[in-house]
Amino acid sequence: MPELPEVETTRRGIKPYVVGERVERLVVRNSSLRWPVPQELAQQIQGSQVLELLRRGKYLLFGFSTGTMIIHLGMSGSLRIVPTGQPAGKHDHLDIGFCNGQSLRYTDPRRFGAVLWIAGDPLLHPLLKSLGPEPLSADFDAVYLYQKSRGRTGPIKNFIMNSQVVVGVGNIYANEALFKAGIRPQRAAGKVSLRRMELLVEAIKQVLAQAIEMGGTTLRDFVGGDGKPGYFKQSLCVYGRAGQACVQCASSLIESRLGQRSSVYCPRCQR
C-alpha cells in the first residue's frame, strides 16, 4: 500500500485521533519487524502525550516531549484507529492504547515495516539523516535533479527511486512520472537534459499531489474501518498496463525489469 501518497493519507487520517492524546499502554504482540521494536519504547511513551504527527519521506514521526516514535509501513503496513480491546488479527503486531479508549493499531503481514524510538531530533536518526528533499517542496527542482544526476550511469528510474536523491517516489509513481515526462525508464540518469529534468520534476510533483488529493477522498473510509484504498487505480497510465494500449498513441506498452522491479513504458512516447 504505502507509497508517499498513502503514507500522507494515513497521516492525515489518523492525526485527529492521535495528536493531543495520552498513551495509556503500549501492546507489542510481535516485536520482529524489520528491526526489533525497541524495548524502551513502552516506558518512553506510556503516560505521555502525542504532541504532533509529522511525515518525512515515508516515515511517520510521532512527536512526544521526550523524543519521537518513528513508524515506517514497509510494503504492507497500515495504521488504523480501533476501539481498545478489539480482538487482534494475525498481523496486528502492535497497539498504542490511548486514555480515551481508542487504540492506534499497526498491522503488517510482511513485517518489512519498522517502529523505532529516538530521543531528540528525529531528523538526525541514521535512517533519516541522509534523505533527499521532499518531492513536493521547493527544494526539489530541475536544477537540483540535473546537477545531482551528472555522471550517474544507472537508469533514471532507479535514480528517482533513490531516497538519497528524492524521497517518496515508489515504483508505481516512478513509472507514471517517467511516462508523463516522456522519458524511458532505462535511460542513464546522467544523460537526461536539463529541459527533460524540468518535465520530470513537474511530472513527479503532479502525480504525487494528485494521488494525495484522491487519497483524501478515502479518508473517512480509511479511519472508519476497512480502508482498502483503490483510489489510484483509475488514473494510472502505465503501471499494471503492460501489453495494453498507450493512452496517448495506442502503441502496445512494454514491460521490462530494472533491478527487480517491473517497469512499464510506451516505446513510442518515451525515449
Added chain:
DNA sequence: ATGCGGACCTGTTAGC
C-alpha cells in the same frame, strides 16, 4: 562513490 543483487516475510495470483 556508485551500482547491483540479495535479503527480509507473507499473501495473492498465474500457470501447470
Added chain:
DNA sequence: TGCTAACAGGTCCGCA
C-alpha cells in the same frame, strides 16, 4: 481443483 512458482506498494546491506 490443487500444488508450485512468481510476484507484490520498500529499502538496507554487502560486495565489486
